[in-house]
Amino acid sequence: MSIVRINELDFHVQQAGPAPADAAHPPVYLIHGLMLGNMVGWYFTITPHLAKHRPVVMYDLRGHGKSQLAASGYDLDTMASDLDGLIKASDAGHDAVDLVGHSWGGLVALTYALYHPHRVRRLVLIEVPLPPSNIGEMKRFMELSPKDMLAALPRSAQQGFLSGGRQTFRLLRNLGKLVRNTTVLDDFKAAKDISDTYLSLLNVPVMTLYGTKSPCLETGRRLERVLPQCRHLEIEAGHNLYAEAPQQTADLINDFLGATVAPNPLATV
Amino acid sequence: MLQTKDSILDTIANLIREVIGEDWVDEINITQHTSFNGELELESIEFVALAEKLQNHFGDDINFVGWLSEKELEDIIALTVGDVAEFIQSCQ
Numbered sequence: 001m002s003i004v005r006i007n008e009l010d011f012h013v014q015q016a017g018p019a020p021a022d023a024a025h026p027p028v029y030l031i032h033g034l035m036l037g038n039m040v041g042w043y044f045t046i047t048p049h050l051a052k053h054r055p056v057v058m059y060d061l062r063g064h065g066k067s068q069l070a071a072s073g074y075d076l077d078t079m080a081s082d083l084d085g086l087i088k089a090s091d092a093g094h095d096a097v098d099l100v101g102h103s104w105g106g107l108v109a110l111t112y113a114l115y116h117p118h119r120v121r122r123l124v125l126i127e128v129p130l131p132p133s134n135i136g137e138m139k140r141f142m143e144l145s146p147k148d149m150l151a152a153l154p155r156s157a158q159q160g161f162l163s164g165g166r167q168t169f170r171l172l173r174n175l176g177k178l179v180r181n182t183t184v185l186d187d188f189k190a191a192k193d194i195s196d197t198y199l200s201l202l203n204v205p206v207m208t209l210y211g212t213k214s215p216c217l218e219t220g221r222r223l224e225r226v227l228p229q230c231r232h233l234e235i236e237a238g239h240n241l242y243a244e245a246p247q248q249t250a251d252l253i254n255d256f257l258g259a260t261v262a263p264n265p266l267a268t269v
Numbered sequence: 270m271l272q273t274k275d276s277i278l279d280t281i282a283n284l285i286r287e288v289i290g291e292d293w294v295d296e297i298n299i300t301q302h303t304s305f306n307g308e309l310e311l312e313s314i315e316f317v318a319l320a321e322k323l324q325n326h327f328g329d330d331i332n333f334v335g336w337l338s339e340k341e342l343e344d345i346i347a348l349t350v351g352d353v354a355e356f357i358q359s360c361q
Contacts, residue, residue: 002321014317014321017334038314039314039317040313040314040316040317043313043334043337044313044337044342044345048334048335048337048338049338051334051335051338052335052338065314066314066318165310166310166312167310167311167312167313170312171312246342
């Protein structure tokens with residue numbers, strides 16, 4: 001599978017690990033962050049370690065990577081609907097799937113889980129900011145020009161191969177198209193907080209993974225207080241912790257998702 | 270049928286040109302020493318596309334993601350066309 005049509009857009013999808021239909025484990029869907037992210041951030045970091053145990057599905061969000069650029073629909077509801085379409089399109093007969101999301105991608109996963117809790121077996125939220133746009137550092141980052149955004153990233157977040165002129169040029173060109181030709185920044189700024197009351201109703205086992213050096217850390221501690229089934233972990237890293245510590249991140253996720261497919265004991269709570 | 274390293278290198282070179290799809294790459298002599306990140310300045314997402322094409326060509330026994338799990342990021346950044354050819358040969 002490579003291109004999947006969802007919500008009238010072409011999405012770039014890649015799978016790794018065992019085929020979902022043959023696997024003992026349900027597939028895990030990885031959802032990357034907004035703007036500079038795409039699925040490659042996973043492909044060269046935690047995917048190889050997760051794929052040893054379970055089917056892994058990665059996709060590029062609308063307007064990102066090799067997925068089609070949409071003029072609008074960068075809000076969480078629409079992006080959760082994109083994810084819903086993808087899960088339905090790649091359904092291999094599992095009642096529920098596992099979701100891992102980073103930053104805005106984590107908010108997409110969380111939104112999906114709030115709408116469809118019975119279809120999510122386990123949810124991993126990495127460095128999710130709440131309220132979505134109210135993290136001072138993120139706000140400042142979003143106001144930078146595409147070129148300055150890139151320079152503001154730590155080296156480890158500049159993903160694998162990024163060093164040459166052609167690569168930087170192409171990344172900036174894509175980012176420029178996204179910022180200039182779509183509603184992505186408006187959608188980002190308009191995103192609302194999710195209330196503690198609503199979060200407290202989420203009866204899905206969640207792992208929250210945060211970096212001790214990240215501006216989002218407080219959100220992780222809030223989620224730990226509010227979510228009914230939450231394993232909160234902090235590791236010594238920044239916002240892009242999966243790129244800084246891929247093996248450690250993958251080990252924690254594999255442990256949480258389980259080495260066997262036994263029903264989650266927390267689910268009866 | 271088992272393929273020699275030279276014929277694998279030829280296939281990889283052709284698929285690289287297909288993935289990049291820009292005129293300048295036709296002028297480049299792609300050898301086993303050619304670096305994806307150096308001379309080719311391949312974007313990481315283009316490498317993913319290349320891996321998919323190689324898998325379609327050589328078969329599902331070519332498990333790139335499994336291969337990458339044994340590598341550190343620095344090794345991945347330093348990959349050459351010859352490394353990939355040797356990996357494919359070792360899967361046959």
